[in-house]
Amino acid sequence: MIRPNAHSAVTENVDVAIVGCGIAGGLLAGRLARDGFRTVAFEKRPLIGVPVRCGEAAGSREEVSHFVPVDENWVVAELDAARMYAPNLTYVERQMPGFCLMLNRDGFDQALAAQAQTWGAEVRTYHEVKSLLWDDDRVCGVQVKNQADGRAYDVKARVVIGADGVETFVARWAKLSTHFKPRHIHSAVEYVLEDVDFPTSRLEIYVGKEHAPGGYAWVFPKGVNKANVGLGVHPTMAKDGTARDYLDRFVKKFYPRAKVGKLVAGGVSGSKPLKTMVGNGVLLVGEAGHQNNPLSGGGIMNALEGAEEAHKVLRDALEKDDLSKGFLQRYDKAWHRRNGHLIEKFAVLRQLFFKLDDEDINNVIAALNTLVGASPGRITDYAEVFKTAFKAVPGVLWKTRKVLW
Amino acid sequence: MENEKSSLVDPCRLRIDYSTCVSCAACAAVCHTLALNMDALTLELEEQLCDNCSLCVYVCPTGSLYLLDDSLNAAS
Ligand SMILES: Cc1cc2nc3c(=O)[nH]c(=O)nc-3n(C[C@H](O)[C@H](O)[C@H](O)COP(=O)(O)OP(=O)(O)OC[C@H]3O[C@@H](n4cnc5c(N)ncnc54)[C@H](O)[C@@H]3O)c2cc1C
């Protein structure tokens, strides 16, 4: 049988149309294709993962290799420790051997897409999805524009996946979410700095109103003498300029002699989970589904885990030929169990964090230092950490009452 | 009458400084009217959808967006 050509007037039929071939889209395309479903991922950028919009700090080698075999071509460092600086530049440090792989995100995203192709998925770069096709109240496909020749074509799909990242239009076309409100997004920017003696296996975080109001600055090493140095701010709390202005001051203060390389920027979800990530014939995954950690903004591992949960439910739904919202809601529940319940808590903590002034943060970090000194090993007991933090700030409950009640 | 009518329309005053824009799409994520779209690698503005709410201006990490009147005010 000759399949209808994507560029012809004949409408193509697939099982799964994935909008966006980033982390979530790339992993999900591969897993569904491996199950035998005809899967096409549309990526509007000409080259997967380029330009990079990320600080590139992921989980451990073991965590990452669960999703794609780790390739030293896109791993640039393996970190063993994390240090957090208070506004007064005292710090708390934890040793956590191998807890974080620093990636080259372009290479990483390309590896996920290549894995998807190996498993039989089709990846169409430079093809932008322009709208959804509807059959009554059900999404039944996508309208695509081939950016190379400007031609538009339709693809009918049993299910459409919104893996289109923070800018998601799929979520909005499907009425699953609106725009990100400025208070639910980090305005983030980063330079790749070179020619400075950075710690090679420790990442560093700086908090406080001077460096990053409502957010934090980061130093993520990328091998010898090279690091991603960036910050994210709460857009309406940043009174002294844009995120880039804050970063320029930060770099001038701490790394005045560094060679400033590539500029990376982006919005990062700081939102609580969506009420639902599914509709009839449509499902959101990754940052499009608000799956990031709202406090840290971290979204790499979350997008992978989101795609894994989506895959399990979609496989069953496609086999049973039930792509209704009712069936797909199993994914909402699975995500809530795996990560959503934590994301809810981190969203509340982010609101609390906004209320703290620099003096409060100094006190919290001093108290955490005592806790770290008292309990060797990796801090896994978050309850203990937050209890300590709360105790360190007299009146914190009063300050944050509007968030908690 | 003519004046009254045009004042109701409020034409788009948003401007993009392409010399500093890095195509990061943060602005598109917060635009509540879908007026901003990252078309592959170039930010596009559909002027007739924009209501000058300035959300995108706040969020742009590189300060590449501004509303025309604001810059006039700032200048004066
Ligand atoms: C400055 C910055 C630093 C960050 N640092 C970190 C970090 O250190 N660690 C971490 O874990 N996370 C970090 N994040 C967050 C992380 O990068 C994202 O959460 C993650 O990339 C989300 O993955 P995703 O697959 O959901 O979306 P994305 O990786 O954004 O992929 C979405 C893809 O969809 C494509 N697309 C969008 N619309 C369409 C369309 N209509 N048609 C076709 N294609 C479309 C896009 O081009 C894109 O390739 C950072 C983010 C920023 C901006």
Ligand code: SF4
């Ligand atoms: S000013 Fe408001 S409506 Fe206009 S492009 Fe920006 S966010 Fe969208």
Ligand code: SF4
């Ligand atoms: S947020 Fe700013 S830098 Fe990013 S795409 Fe929009 S205008 Fe360009």
